Amino acid sequence: MHNTVKISKDLYWVGVGDRRLPRFENIFPLTSGVNYNSYLITDEKTCLLDTVDPDVSEQFIDNIQHILGDRPLDYLVINHMEPDHCGSIERVAQLYPDVKLVGNTKTFMFLEQFYEADLSANYVVVRDGDEISLGSRTLRFLLAPLVHWPEVMNTYDVENKILFSADAFGNFGVLNGNLYADEVDFHKDWLDEARRYYINIVGRHGRNVQNLFKKLRAIEIDMICSLHGHIYRTKEDVELMMNKYDLWSSYTPEKEGVILVYSTMYGNTELVMNLIASKLAQKGVRDIVMYDVSNTDFSYIISKLHEHSHAIFGIQNYNTTLYPKMDALVRELLHTNYQNRKVGLVCNSSWGGKALPEMQAYLQSGKNLVEIVEPLNIMSALKPDQEALVDQFVEDFLANK
Ligand SMILES: Cc1cc2nc3c(=O)[nH]c(=O)nc-3n(C[C@H](O)[C@H](O)[C@H](O)COP(=O)(O)O)c2cc1C
Ligand SMILES: [Fe+2]
Ligand SMILES: [Fe+2]
Structure with a gap:
């Protein structure tokens, strides 16, 4: 049975939460698990943005199949090759053998290191600033090296001003139905965990986050869709997270x-x-x-x-x-x-x-x-x-x- 959320026309959340996971990366304790977010666009072309941890891939596949129905999956954008996000790529490629895999050279290097299936015929290698058109939406790829791993990139939906930010702006904790930060008391109940997530997972790479910020300041962002945690869609929430990340990544006390x-x-x-x-x-x-x-x-x-x-x-x-x-x-x-x-x-x-x-x-x-x-x-x-x-x-x- 599927569990998906329609975010806007042609855009769906198809992620899965895992409340049973005791520790993130088998090191950081979790009190209520973690979300693996994934997003599916059904424009003239269909496009999945990242996958989920293999532990929850059954639910994930149900979600994708429910939204796609008879349609093929044209693209899978791989913003991050850490196994909590790329762990279901082989499953997706088995179900949709013609899917084009979009990543940079490092993405595919890691894909080949981690997995056995030869998917090289499906690769679409992109560089910083490259775009693909899905019909009414254009996706632009912004390389974000070391905003957790070296291959990380962000994907920007140009027309709709949506940033698919990979691990950046993520959080611990499974979402309790409320997918958007404006539907919860974010300051009171989630900000501390957002900080713990950032500082411990990405905190070391402040300079790289600042480099990504140079690219983000040049675009307008109406919505941030991270691979963990809530979606930020109000001006206040987008600004809140941008400001916090600016402080955290410049090692400025809050x-x-x-x-x-x-x-x-x-x-x-x-x-x-x-x-x-x-x-x-x-x-x-x-x-x-x-x-x-x-x-x-x-x-x-x-x-x-x-x-x-x-x-x-x-x-x-x-x-x-x-x-x-x-x-x-x-x-x-x-x-x-x-x-x-x-x-x-x-x-x-x-x-x-x-x-x-x-x-x-x-x-x-x-x-x-x-x-x-x-x-x-x-x-x-x-x-x-x-x-x-x-x-x-x-x-x-x-x-x-
Ligand atoms: C296993 C052990 C090793 C210790 N080694 C030292 C030491 O090398 N040098 C020292 O000055 N005190 C040493 N101490 C003593 C502690 O520093 C001292 O008891 C201190 O008061 C402990 O503070 P506490 O009451 O907050 O635990 C040691 C204590 C223990 C239990
Ligand atoms: Fe990561
Ligand atoms: Fe992650």
């Missing part, structure tokens, strides 16, 4: 605020971090965010670190080095190109080690990660007569912010 991230075994570092948070709050700082690296998946913490302008890390020595979970978090954070942030450090030791210089070396290896206050060193546990040290730390942090 908000002026403090996030505290710490590791702790016995709670002594945690207590100091709680004290710092209380004192910051008493001095007027609002919306403080705190995470224990052992209790929250890194993808959430990293996303929130990118959101905020200021961070305080609470670390400790563990077998003379940085506590392994903190070490792993910071490595992963730097891998997302975390930069342009102001930082304070709290370090707990009982007999010493390299945790603090290791952490400082990590920060120095990043771009524009500035320690704005002298590190606060604790020996095992804070004593009441040392509270003034915490007050001084907070005062200096705020004075230098």
